[in-house]
Each structure stands twice: as C-alpha cells, then as structure tokens.
Amino acid sequence: MVNYLVVLFAITLIYFASAERLINYIRLIGLQGILLCGIAIFELKEINTANLIFIASESLIFKAILIPYLLTRIIKRSGVTKVHRLAIPAFYTIIFSIIALLISVGLAYSLINSFVNTIYMAIALYTLFTGLLLIVTHKLIISHLIGFLIVENAVFLFSLSIGNEMPMLINIGILLDIFVGVLILGFFGLRLKPHTNELTMLKD
Amino acid sequence: MALLLFFILSALMSISIVLLKNKTITRFISLGYALMHIWFTVYCWTHLNKTELNYFTYNSMGVLLLSVLSLLAIPTLYHGFIYTSAATVKRYNIYHAALIALMTFMSGAYLANGMTVLWIFVEATTLAVAALIYHDRTEMALEATWKYVFICSTGIALAYLGILFLGFIYGRKDASNLSFTSLSDIINQANPLYLKLAFVFVLIGFSTKMGLFPMHTVTIDAHSVAPPPISALISTTLMNVGFLAIFRVYTLFASSSILPFMNNVLILSGILSLLIAAGTMLKAKHLKRMLAYSSLENMGLVSIALGIGGTGYYAALLLIILHSFAKSSLFYQMGQLSRILHTFKLDNCGQYMRLYPAGALVLLTGMICILAIPPSGLFISEFMIFKGLVFNNKWFILITAIVLLCFVIYGMSTRILHIVFSNPLEESGMGLPDKINPVETTSQFVLLGIVISMCFYQPPFLVDLINQSFILLPK
Numbered sequence: 126m127v128n129y130l131v132v133l134f135a136i137t138l139i140y141f142a143s144a145e146r147l148i149n150y151i152r153l154i155g156l157q158g159i160l161l162c163g164i165a166i167f168e169l170k171e172i173n174t175a176n177l178i179f180i181a182s183e184s185l186i187f188k189a190i191l192i193p194y195l196l197t198r199i200i201k202r203s204g205v206t207k208v209h210r211l212a213i214p215a216f217y218t219i220i221f222s223i224i225a226l227l228i229s230v231g232l233a234y235s236l237i238n239s240f241v242n243t244i245y246m247a248i249a250l251y252t253l254f255t256g257l258l259l260i261v262t263h264k265l266i267i268s269h270l271i272g273f274l275i276v277e278n279a280v281f282l283f284s285l286s287i288g289n290e291m292p293m294l295i296n297i298g299i300l301l302d303i304f305v306g307v308l309i310l311g312f313f314g315l316r317l318k319p320h321t322n323e324l325t326m327l328k329d
Numbered sequence: 330m331a332l333l334l335f336f337i338l339s340a341l342m343s344i345s346i347v348l349l350k351n352k353t354i355t356r357f358i359s360l361g362y363a364l365m366h367i368w369f370t371v372y373c374w375t376h377l378n379k380t381e382l383n384y385f386t387y388n389s390m391g392v393l394l395l396s397v398l399s400l401l402a403i404p405t406l407y408h409g410f411i412y413t414s415a416a417t418v419k420r421y422n423i424y425h426a427a428l429i430a431l432m433t434f435m436s437g438a439y440l441a442n443g444m445t446v447l448w449i450f451v452e453a454t455t456l457a458v459a460a461l462i463y464h465d466r467t468e469m470a471l472e473a474t475w476k477y478v479f480i481c482s483t484g485i486a487l488a489y490l491g492i493l494f495l496g497f498i499y500g501r502k503d504a505s506n507l508s509f510t511s512l513s514d515i516i517n518q519a520n521p522l523y524l525k526l527a528f529v530f531v532l533i534g535f536s537t538k539m540g541l542f543p544m545h546t547v548t549i550d551a552h553s554v555a556p557p558p559i560s561a562l563i564s565t566t567l568m569n570v571g572f573l574a575i576f577r578v579y580t581l582f583a584s585s586s587i588l589p590f591m592n593n594v595l596i597l598s599g600i601l602s603l604l605i606a607a608g609t610m611l612k613a614k615h616l617k618r619m620l621a622y623s624s625l626e627n628m629g630l631v632s633i634a635l636g637i638g639g640t641g642y643y644a645a646l647l648l649i650i651l652h653s654f655a656k657s658s659l660f661y662q663m664g665q666l667s668r669i670l671h672t673f674k675l676d677n678c679g680q681y682m683r684l685y686p687a688g689a690l691v692l693l694t695g696m697i698c699i700l701a702i703p704p705s706g707l708f709i710s711e712f713m714i715f716k717g718l719v720f721n722n723k724w725f726i727l728i729t730a731i732v733l734l735c736f737v738i739y740g741m742s743t744r745i746l747h748i749v750f751s752n753p754l755e756e757s758g759m760g761l762p763d764k765i766n767p768v769e770t771t772s773q774f775v776l777l778g779i780v781i782s783m784c785f786y787q788p789p790f791l792v793d794l795i796n797q798s799f800i801l802l803p804k
Contacts, residue, residue, distance in 0.1 A: 235522060241497055253490065260483070269479060276486050283493045291496050297445050298489060300452060304482035307459065311475045 127167045128244055134160045134282070135226075135248045138255045141275070142222035143215055147208055150271050151196045157278050158189025164285055171289040180288075180295055184281070187302055192274065192309070199267060199312050208268050218262060225254035245286040252279035270308055277301050332381040332440070335369045339433040346426040350418055355425050356410060362429050363402040366436070370399040373440070384508075386442040389797035393646070394439045394573060397653045398566045402432060404772035408558040408661045411769070413464070424464050424556070431457035431562065438570045443508040444492045447574055448485070451538060454567060455481040461559045462551050473554035480547035481537045488534025491578070494527035509581055513801075516585050524587045531578045532594065539571025540564070540621075541628045542602040552621035553673070557664030560617060564624045564660060565653035572631060572649055579635060583802050595636035600729060602629030607733040610740035616666070616673040619744060620659055623699055626737050627652045627707075630714060633730065637717040642799040644713035647783075651706045655698040655780045658773035662691045665769065666748075669762040675744055679753035687767035689749045691774065696745045698780045700738050706783030 137153045137160070144150055162185040169177050200206065233247035256275030259268060284298040342362050346355050373387040373395060380386045409428060413421045434457055438450035455478060463474040495512060498519040516524070533543060540548040548568070552560045579591055606626035613619040627648065634645035663673065669685050670678050682689040701707035718727040 236497075236520070236526075238497055238520070238523075266475070266479075273479065273483055273486070276483060280486050280489050280493070283490060287493070287496050293445070294493060294496055297449065298493075300449065301482065301486055301489070303452070303456065304478060304485070307456065307478050308475070308482065311471070311478070 127164055127242075130160050130164045130167065131244055131248050131282075134164070135251060138252060138275075139219075139222060139226075141255055141259065142219045145207055145215065147200050147206055147267065148197070150208065150268070151193045151200070154196070154271060154274055155189050155193035157275075158184055158187075158192070161188060161278060161281055161285075164282070165288070165295075168285055169288045169292070169295075172292040176292055176296070180292075180299070183299055183302075188278070188281075192305065195309050196267070196271070199309075203267075205265065205267065208263060208265060218258070221258055221262075222255060225258060226251050229254060240290065241286050245282065249279050249282040249286065252276075252282055267312075270305075273308070274305065277305065330381070331369065331372050331376075332385055335365065336433065336437070338365060339429060343426045343429040343433070346422050346429070350422060352418060352421055355422055359406050359410075359425050359429065360403075362432070363406055366402050366432065367399050369436070370395050380442065384443055384446040385437070385440040387440060388442070389794050389800075390573060390576065390646075391439040391441075393650065393791075393794050393798060394566070394569045395436055397569065397650055398432060398435055398439070400776075401562070401566060401653065401657050404657070404661060404776070405558045405562055407772065408561075408664050409556070412556050412558055412664055416464075420464060420466070423460060427457050427460035428559070428562075431461065431567075435566055435570055439573060442510070444495060444512075444577070447577065448489060448492055451488070451535070451570060451574060452485050454538070454570060455485065458551070458555075458559070458563060458567065462555045464556050464559075465554070467554075470554050473550050477547055477551045480544060484534045484537030484544050484547070486534070487530050488574070491527045491530030491534060494523050494530065498523050498527075509577060512581055513584070516581060519585070521585065521587050524582050524585055525590055528578060528582055528587065528591055529594065532575055532598065535571045535574040536598070537571070538567060539575060539628055540568050540624050541571070541632055542598050542605060542625075545602060545605065545625050545628075548624070549618055549621040552624075553615055553618045557617070557660050557667070560620075560663070561657035561660035564621065565657045568624060568628060569649055569653060572628070576635070580799070580801050588803070592636040592638060595632045596723075596726060599629040599632030599634075599636060600726060600733075602626070602632065603730060603733040603737075607736035607740070610737050613740065613744065614675045616675060616678065616744075616748070617660070617663055619675075619741065620656065620663070623737070623741060624652075624656060626734070627656075627699075630711065630730075633726065634710070634714045634717070637714070637721050637723065638802070639717055639720070639804065640713045641717040642802055643795055644710040644717065646795045646798055647713075647787075648707060648710040651710065651780050651783055652699070654776040655695055655705070655707065658691060658776040659695040659699065661773050662688055662695065662770070665765055666692075668765060671762075674755075675747070676754040677756070678748040679751050681749045684762055685765060687770045688765070691770055691777065692745050692749055694777045694781075695773075696742060698777055700741060702738075704781050704784045706780045706787075709784055709787075 134157060137157055141153055162181050165181050165184055229250035230247045232250055233243050236246055237243055252275060256272045256279060259272035259275060263269065280298050280301060284295045288295045342358050346358055373392045376387050377392060378388060413424050431454060434450050434453040438447055441447035441450060459474050459478050462477055463470050498515065537544040537547050548563060551563055555563060582591060602625050606622045606629060610619060610622045613622060631645045631648050634641040634648065665688050667673060672678065698705040698707060701711040715727060
C-alpha cells in the first residue's frame with residue numbers, strides 16, 4: 126500500500142512539470158499533503174500512537190487543508206492565475222523533470238541500504254529536484270513558495286523513511302512548517318504582492 | 330543548571346520587553362542581558378567540556394565563539410539603542426526582544442553537541458533575524474526579509490536532508506539526538522556516498538548562514554537593508570554559527586575516507602566565493618553591500634583554510650574570530666556614517682574626514698584590518714593560509730587567491746579612501762549631518778585595537794583554546 130501511495134506521489138510531481146495554472150499547483154500541493162498523511166499512517170507502524178496521530182493530523186490539517194486554502198486566497202486576492210516560467214517552455218520542463226527522475230533512481234540504487242526503502246529514496250530525491258527546479262525556472266514569488274513546499278515535502282518523505290527508527294527526526298522536520306507560515310504571512314500581513322515578477326529592488 | 334537558567338532568564342527578558350512597553354525598562358533589561366551573557370561565558374570558560382541538559386557541551390570551539398558574541402553584545406546593544414532611538418515604542422521593543430532572542434539562539438547553536446539541536450537553533454536564528462531586518466518597515470526591508478526567510482528556509486531544509494543522511498547511516502541503532510560523539514563511533518563503517526551527500530547538503534544548507542558560495546546572496550541582500558548593528562551580528566557571529574555547523578560535520582567525517590573529497594569541495598567553494606567577492610566588489614555602489622562582499626571574501630578564505638588542513642585549521646579559527654571584531658566595528662561605523670551623510674550610496678558619500686574625523690579614522694583602520702594589511706591580526710592568519718597552500722603544493726589555488734585578493738584590496742580601498750577624502754560625486758540633498766560625540770566611537774576603536782594587538786601577541790589561553798578546537802582533526 127505504501128509503495129502505491131509513494132508512486133502516486135511521484136505522479137503528482139510529473140504533473141507539476143506540465144501544469145500551467147496556479148490553482149492546479151495548489152490542488153497538487155493539497156493532494157501531496159493527503160498522500161503524505163496516508164504514507165505516514167501505513168509506514169509508521171512502530172512508533173507510539175500519540176506521535177502517529179500528531180504526525181498524520183499535522184500533515185492532513187496543515188499540508189493538505191490549511192496551506193492550499195491560504196494559497197487559494199492569495200491567488201484570488203491578487204488575480205494571478207497562470208504561472209510564468211523563465212523562458213523555459215513546458216516541453217523542456219517535462220524533459221528536465223524526467224532527467225531528474227532518472228538521476229534520482231540512479232542515485233537511489235547506488236544508495237541501497239538494508240533499512241531504507243529504495244523506492245522511497247528515489248521518489249524523495251525526485252521530489253527534492255522537482256522543488257529546486259520549480260524555484261529556479263519560475264519567475265513569480267508565489268511559484269517559489271510552492272517550490273519550497275515541494276522541497277519541504279521531500280524532507281518529510283525522507284524523514285518518514287527512517288521514521289520508525291528515529292521518530293524524533295520527523296517531529297523536528299515538521300518545524301520547517303514554521304517557515305511556511307512566515308512566508309505566507311509575507312503575503313497576507315505584510316502585503317507582499319504575489320504577482321511581483323522578481324524581487325529586484327536590492328542590487329548594486 | 331547554569332544553561333537552563335540562562336535560557337529561562339533570556340526568554341523572560343525577551344518576553345518582558347514586549348509586554349512592558351517602556352523604552353527605559355527595555356534599555357535596562359537589554360543591558361542586564363548583556364551582563365548575564367558575559368557571566369554565562371565566564372561560567373562556560375570555567376566549566377570547559379562539561380555537558381548540561383544532555384544536548385549541550387561547553388566545548389572549546391563553542392566557548393570561543395560564545396566569547397566573541399559576549400564581547401560584541403554590549404557594543405551591539407549600545408549602537409542599537411542609538412539606531413532605534415527615534416522608533417516607536419512598539420518597534421523599539423520588538424527590535425530589542427528579537428535581538429535578545431537572536432543572541433540566545435546563537436549561544437544555543439554554539440554549545441549544541443548534536444546535529445538536530447544545532448539545526449533547531451539555526452532555524453530559530455532565521456526567525457529572529459527576519460524580525461530585525463524588517464525593523465524599518467520599508468518595501469526594501471520587506472523584500473530583504475522575504476528573500477532572507479525564503480533562501481534560509483530552503484538552505485535549512487537542505488541542511489536537514491544532510492542530517493537525515495546521517496540518520497540513514499545509523500540505521501536501527503539507538504541515536505535519538507544524533508550527537509557528535511555517538512556518530513563518530515560508526516562513521517568509518519558508513520557508505521562513503523552517504524557521507525559525501527550528507528556533507529554536500531550540510532555545506533550548501535549552512536552556507537546560507539556562513540554567507541559562503543553558493544548561498545551567499547541571502548546575507549548580502551540582508552546586509553544592505555538591516556539596521557547596521559544587526560548587520561554587524563549577521564556578518565560576524567551569525568556567520569560563525571554557519572561556520573561552526575560546517576566545521577562540526579567536517580570534524581566528524583575527517584576520520585573517514587572522504588576527507589580529500591571534503592577538502593576539495595571546501596577549496597572549490599572558497600575560491601568561487603573569492604571570485605564572486607572580487608568581481609562584485611569592483612562594481613559595488615552601496616557601502617554595506619561592499620562590506621558584505623568583504624565578508625564573502627573572508628569566508629572564502631576560511632573555507633580554503635579548512636580545505637588545506639594542518640596550519641590552515643588554526644588560521645581559519647583565528648580568521649573567524651578577528652574578522653568578527655574588525656567587521657562588526659566597520660558596521661557599527663556604518664550606522665554613524667548614515668547619521669552624518671544620510672546615505673549608504675557611494676556616489677553620495679565624501680569628505681568624511683572633515684565631517685567626522687573619529688569615524689573616518691575607524692574606516693581607515695578598519696579597512697587596514699579587514700584587508701589583512703599589517704599590523705592587522707588577520708595578516709597572520711592569511712599568511713598561514715598562503716604558507717599552507719605552498720606546503721601542500723597548491724600553487725594554482727595560491728596564485729588565484731592572491732590575484733583575487735588584489736582585486737578585493739583595490740576595490741575596497743579606493744572606495745573607502747573616496748569616502749574619507751574626496752568630494753561626493755553626487756549631492757544627496759538629505760539635510761545637515763547629525764552631531765556625533767566621538768565617545769560613541771570608542772567601542773569600534775577597542776575592537777580594532779584587539780585585531781591589531783593580535784598581530785603582535787596572541788594570549789596563550791586563546792591559542793590553547795583554538796588548538797583544542799581542532800584536536801580531533803588529522804594533523
């Protein structure tokens with residue numbers, strides 16, 4: 126079951142490469158949150174129940190519900206609907222995404238370890254590369270934020286793979302959500318405009 | 330118990346500043362905090378290598394960097410009082426509460442004896458710094474804050490991946506806190522590829538704090554907007570936090586087969602940092618950004634020093650300490666310069682010697698110190714780095730570094746000499762200069778005095794502590 130969910134998670138990443146509307150990005154982020162919740166429930170069989178409930182509910186409430194809701198409000202308020210890439214057409218982004226997947230699989234097989242699931246490792250690496258690719262190839266700062274959310278999901282997936290042995294690492298990794306909160310606060314409380322193409326006031 | 334007391338009192342002080350809403354009380358509490366920090370540092374010196382609360386150890390390196398922070402605490406608070414004097418009570422209190430939080434988080438990071446605790450404190454410093462950068466509430470401050478939080482978050486997430494790779498090395502063994510001591514026992518049995526990946530992730534991640542290539546941009550933008558006393562901390566003690574995190578992992582892996590790999594990566598990162606610093610220094614038009622590029626250059630040298638090993642270790646630590654004193658004094662001076670010239674734009678600056686001779690003297694002395702020109706103590710460390718490069722037959726690195734340093738020296742000295750002696754290229758039209766009592770500059774002279782005195786005499790207790798810091802590293 127876990128493997129099915131992990132593969133489904135990988136499919137959402139491929140869809141990220143081809144999506145062109147912000148609302149799709151947000152839906153995918155929400156879907157990833159649900160999948161991560163499912164993976165946590167099926168994978169973390171050896172940790173205590175209270176901790177499992179905390180991890181599962183955190184990923185469901187924060188990653189799958191709250192963040193997508195806030196992001197939707199941001200794009201509704203600003204009227205920005207489409208993502209703008211930095212001169213890279215969708216076709217090439219998909220090619221990059223596939224290359225990232227192949228590299229991830231190659232790297233995961235060279236990192237075979239008796240207690241880390243290779244599929245986990247490959248998909249987590251692929252998630253990391255997808256997040257970084259999104260940050261690098263996109264102009265809008267809201268896309269950068271979504272890129273960071275994907276990187277954060279990669280960290281969560283990595284930590285789940287050794288969650289049974291070191292549950293504390295999952296709990297500590299959840300602290301990264303504080304940053305997400307601060308960055309979203311930048312849009313709401315501080316009136317940062319998500320349609321700002323680039324933050325370029327600071328230069329020589 | 331002392332550590333617990335320190336954390337509890339720091340939290341109480343920070344919270345009470347926000348709640349009491351009175352500038353005078355804030356000043357008293359802040360000064361009380363600085364004195365408490367000094368007391369705590371003295372306590373750490375007298376209890377070296379003691380472990381408290383399981384997760385903290387008063388180790389040599391941590392205590393050394395904690396001492397630097399203690400020495401800078403009072404001047405930072407003092408210049409902060411002046412900088413924020415015109416701010417509303419709310420902003421004034423948020424500034425000082427965040428500053429106390431930042432210094433406490435940095436202290437925790439210095440003394441952490443495990444990767445996870447260190448990481449948590451590094452993450453916490455980001456949040457405190459964000460509140461401080463946003464102090465002026467301008468659009469630029471907002472942009473710098475968002476960029477800072479965003480890039481640091483990404484960096485910290487990557488650093489966490491490095492920590493997770495350390496977790497993978499452990500496997501099913503009990504290692505709840507990933508302490509450096511417990512990790513060192515199993516490092517030699519680990520898959521080298523895991524170690525390499527962990528090191529690269531940690532280096533990239535924590536380079537957001539150290540201000541090293543490839544994540545150097547974050548600190549440079551933060552510098553140009555942050556209040557000068559905060560720039561002084563970001564550029565010194567906070568960079569030391571990043572250095573410490575990288576140094577800890579480097580020390581941990583030094584006994585494994587990946588030592589040559591780590592050295593090469595550090596040297597490459599150092600040279601690229603120098604290259605970027607030299608290139609950008611030549612076109613710098615903003616004074617605080619210029620100082621930020623200088624920090625990038627110095628961190629590049631520290632990275633190269635670590636990479637060459639041997640005498641390089643001592644040189645790296647000496648450079649980190651002296652750079653903290655020299656750079657912070659220059660940033661404090663930037664605060665005074667902005668009160669006189671009302672700008673940080675190079676074209677609008679000039680005739681500083683006539684307008685404020687004490688400040689001009691700090692700029693000139695600071696320039697000599699930071700560029701490692703004798704009698705600066707930094708000269709000793711840079712000389713040791715070059716000596717190490719010669720002994721290791723790294724001639725290409727040596728020549729490249731020297732050429733790039735020449736560009737840095739040219740870029741910085743021409744700009745500072747212009748500010749001090751030349752007329753401004755453009756009139757800023759920002760009104761009359763403030764009157765500043767030269768006594769306000771005392772702390773800057775004291776810090777520069779320490780840097781210069783280190784060229785002639787390095788006290789044995791300091792030398793001992795530096796040597797103890799890299800005792801686990803191969804000679």
